[in-house]
Amino acid sequence: MELVGLLTNLSLIAIICFIAGFALxxxxxxxPGFGAPGIMGGILLVLGVIMTAKSVLQAFILLLIIMAILGAALAIVLQSAAKGRLNRILILHEAQKKEDGYIGTEDLNYFxxxxxxxxxxxxxxxxxxxxxxxxxxxxxxxxxSKDTKVKIIKVQGRRIVVKECK
Known part of the structure; x- marks a missing residue:
């Protein structure tokens, strides 16, 4: 019964707030980035709830509906991040391999x-x-002592062990 009351309370401005809020x-x-679209979208969704709901129960129902829609949208985004277009945008698939001439700072074995x-x-x-x-x-x-000739005898990550050359 409350849901029918909610639908009759929708005005054009509230509908625009909901659509723009969900879109943002x-x-x-x-x-993902600075957060401006997400913050503005959240503000528009709250404004839509304020303009539409006439009671606390109606506001609660609207918030549950909004959370369900945003949850479904998040599931789609996560699916896209795992296997879709978003995966190609956000995730770096290239690697700097030792075979290609790249040496990390942690690999000091060449000394x-x-x-x-x-x-x-x-x-x-x-x-x-x-x-x-x-x-x-x-x-x-x-x-x-200083200015003594030494030889590297062991490399363990960034730890380099030397011994005096006799």
Whole structure:
């Protein structure tokens, strides 16, 4: 009975508020960003409820209908994000692979076996220069003075272990 009363209370301005509100919220779902379309859409939906509902029960029913419609729209957006057009827009499918010449900062294995000179005192951590590249290094526990020749003996992620060349 309340639903019939809701439909008779709809004015042209309320219908425009609902349609524009749904459109703006859906636009925000497909193109996430600053949030302006989503905020404006939410405001228009609330205005539509205020203009249409004559009681708290009618407002509650309208909010449930709006939530159901937005839930269905979100399900469509998520489906599109997983397999559709939105997937091609939002998700980067290219990768920078080692085979193509890309080396991440975490992959320092190519320094293994190189020799260089300490720039600072290693007690046991410090800095060493390897062919013009300064790296944070760690000795195996012993003190190594400045300007000493060292060799990289182990690489564990970003941890580079050196040993004094005798």
């Amino acid at each position: 919220v859906v636009v925000e779902m497909f193109h 293994l076996g190189q020799t260089g000179n300490t720039v600072t005192v290693l007690r046991p951590a410090g800095t060493a220069d390897f062919s013009g590249i300064k790296l944070d290094v760690v000795s195996e526990g012993e003190f190594i």
